[in-house]
Amino acid sequence: MPLVVVGSVAIDHVETPVERRNNLLGGSATHFSVAANFFTSVQLVGVVGADFPEEHTRLLADRGIDVSGLHVVPDGKTFTWTGKYLPNMNDRETLEVELNVFGQFDPKLPEAYRRAEYVFLANGVPAVQMKVLDQVPGRRLAVADTMDLWITTQRDDLERLLKQLDGLVLNDSEAKLLTDTENLVAAGRAVQAMGPKFVIIKKGEHGAMFFGEYETYVLPAYPTQRLVDPTGAGDTFAGGMMGYLAQREAFDPDTLKTAMAYGIVSASFNVEGFGLERIRDITRDDIEERMAQYRRMLSF
Secondary structure, three states: OOEEEEOOOEEEEEEOOOOEEEEEEEOHHHHHHHHHOOOOOEEEEEEEEOOOOHHHHHHHHHOOOEEEEEEEEOOOOOOEEEEEEOOOOOOEEEEEEEOHHHHHOOOOOOHHHHHOOEEEEOOOOHHHHHHHHHOOOOOOEEEEEOOHHHHHHOHHHHHHHHOOOOEEEEEHHHHHHHHOOOOHHHHHHHHHHOOOOEEEEEOHHHOEEEEOOOOEEEEOOOOOOOOOOOOOHHHHHHHHHHHHHHHHOOOOHHHHHHHHHHHHHHHHHHOOOOOOOOHHHOOHHHHHHHHHHHHHHHOO
16 A cells, blocks of 8 residues: 655754764655655655755655655755764754755656555644645545644644644654643643644654553564664654555554554664664565564563
């Protein structure tokens, strides 16, 4: 089942305690698409400038990702993010953000995309995310990501968006900010009460928490020792999860739990290299092998 993702396609400059890499292919929609593509066909909607390297577009297309929704602004520059990770590799500083063409992003979905049943709204302006939902009236499952900026500056639009969503993915600090509580269980339930049928709170190296209508649970992160670059791990998690749901064409409780596990396993590959360097070199078989290890780890 095709899966539509709408979000940023970017150029990243990343500095870690041991190395710096420039001009990496990044962006929320990019990391999501590469992960989801292991499970199902992906239709990507984004915007880049004329400076966007052709090899980046070709990398996505060669993987079978539909990039006909990637709009190129002839006289524009691509969204660029520069960040520095602190020694603990959990915290980071954003050194520079150049929104460029992404600042005026007004996504228009190609006609074929508008028939999508599975939609993921990667981190973006809530009002723009709502405009995307209007273009996919036949959707069965719509899930979104958000961030602290929209919680503090566009709270009203975000609350309207939440009422239209089936699921919301956000990190622990964002959940606390949105609900004004330090208790993550209370925060998850409070976010769910705002509209989404389920809420997933990402906890980085500590895994993720799920809040649904009938159950709440925590899945741990996969214990990888090779932590190189966490950039895009949350988007990769969402891509693996949504890709599996679209492949199965289901989102019942058991399928959702398995999908979350695939998201966690996918993210464990992403952090093992800069940008897409690691995850682009693996196969579905590699994911299944690590998934089997993860299942054994959780059995007792």
